[in-house]
Amino acid sequence: MNQKAKITINRTRLLERFLRYVRFDTAADPRSDAYPSSEKQRRLAELLASELAAMTVSDAHVDENSLVWGTVPATDGDLSPTVALVAHIDTSPEAPSDRVSPQVIERYPGGDIRLEAGNQITVAACPALESLVGKTLVTTDGKTLLGGDDKAGVAIIMELAQTLIENPHLQHGKLRLLFTCDEEIGRGTDKIDLNKVDAMVAYTIDGGGAGVIDVETFSADAATVRFQGNNIHPAIAKGVMVNAIRAAADFVAELPRTRMSPETTSDREGFVHPHSIRGGVGEASVELILRSFDADELNEYAAMIREAAHAAADKTPGVEASVEVRRQYRNLRDGLQRLPQAVDLAEIAFTNLGRTSTQEIIRGGTDGSQLTEKGLPTPNLSSGQHNIHSVTEFACLDEMVEATEHLVELLSLWSDQRS
Incomplete structure (x- = not known):
């Protein structure tokens, strides 16, 4: 069911969301034994829950562990499997994260990008810039990380939820939304109750660039x-x-x-x-x-x-x-073999949109690594992140829009998989 021509993602609203979220300092604290490791993560969690409630997500809430939960009801009569989408609200403690000052570059002209602090995002160090000419990029002033890892994923999921609610003609099953804490220090799934998730498959929206399905992790x-x-x-x-x-x-x-x-x-x-x-x-x-x-x-x-x-x-x-x-955590690969459709349908969704995709490995891990090991197959999908954990980090709005479109199509394909 190709819905490409039936929906336009509100890119202005998506950008406004992203800019709003990255201004929250949500760095995880590896020195803390608490969960979440930093109380400041809860501030963003509470904002997200309130925004979901404003969208009419009736079960939106922040639990005692600062996890954000919500459900977008099915439009297919609850006949298809429940899908969960996951992103993390914390950011890396490996670079400064307070007073993030996002800078928007409309129609990126190409070449190196000089930041206000005097440092640069260079094409030599980030060849992906060559494919982003003419697109909208978001950087910082060069003093802090941006937090696109994973607030790009958070913004994409939030915009997807509002898009689905505003367009009830889009076919999809029950969609579970989950925003986690402390992913950056390896504790993102510590407090997740899989019975509460109650999904057949999940996707973390925490990958770089566009058109990538991560199927293996360290x-x-x-x-x-x-x-x-x-x-x-x-x-x-x-x-x-x-x-x-x-x-x-x-x-x-x-x-x-x-x-x-x-x-x-x-x-x-x-x-x-x-x-x-x-x-x-x-x-x-x-x-x-x-x-x-x-x-x-x-x-x-x-x-x-x-x-x-x-x-x-x-x-x-x-x-x-x-x-x-x-x-x-353990390699994503072995657990994904239990549900091949998790990757197959993600590939088909790209094809239906007329886009190419690649299956790749991550020299790192995601919440999906641990969720998959616990029994919930969870590939990782692109969210437009680049140069993560660095003061030269940036995100591409066009790739975030594409990621949202991909999720609309992917959920449609899952709707065709009757339980």
Whole structure:
């Protein structure tokens, strides 16, 4: 059921939504054990719930965990499977996120983009710009990230919901809406009740560019390596002080640098990434992430970390080393094989719209990785994001419009799949 000619997405309203959402600072806090890790995420959650309620989504609400829920009723008599759409409201803690100042570039003329802070988004570093000439781009002033990861996805889902409500002739089954917290620190699905989702299939709207269906992700673990030393005033330290900082530095130096690091790997190669080091003479710790498309390989990475940690401790007599490895998520691929239609219908929707699409792998993960592992097949779809987690991040409005159109068509195809 090709509905391409029957609907026009309100791009002005979609842009206004996006600009409104990115101004909220919603950075996740990896140092917090709370959920959500930062209370400021709830402020955006409450806005989204109020906007859904204003659209007549009668069950729109924010739960005790700051997850936003809502349902767009079916127009096909509830004869087809329920589909869930998921996006996350938190942003990465890896770049500044307060006082985001979005800048809109209408009809991008091509070439490098100079930001107000003096830095640039260059074509050399982001070749995707070459295909975006003439389109509308949204950047920041160069001082903060934009938050298109994943507020582009949030805005797309919100605009889709309003579009469906305003156009009851569009055929679709029951649509469950879910906005999560703390995806950026690997906790996005921790508080999701799949019985409450009550869907056959879900899609995260959290991908880059346009026309991409992400069907594989890394498998992922995290590790914390702690070094216990002994601090004392340096004036009386001889023979007594045991400097944990030295052991932590030696440990990081032991890790591969020309292989198995994010800086030197691509495609299907995995890595071990030390991303945070903190502490003092008495105790120091290193936080790492372990990534591979082969989950079994993570065990090898963990063994390498343990060996490197104990080797580093041996160089500073008296230091004690401990290693904690935590499971995060697993490759999307295996779970998607349980429901091939999840990917097949997404491809057909692109074809029906006269667009090409590609199936790709993510050198990272999404909420969909964990949802799929828990039993809810959840591919990831494009949302117009570019240069994520960076002060040179930007989003393309035209690609966001296309993503919304794709979801309209995809939901129509699911409506043809009678339960």
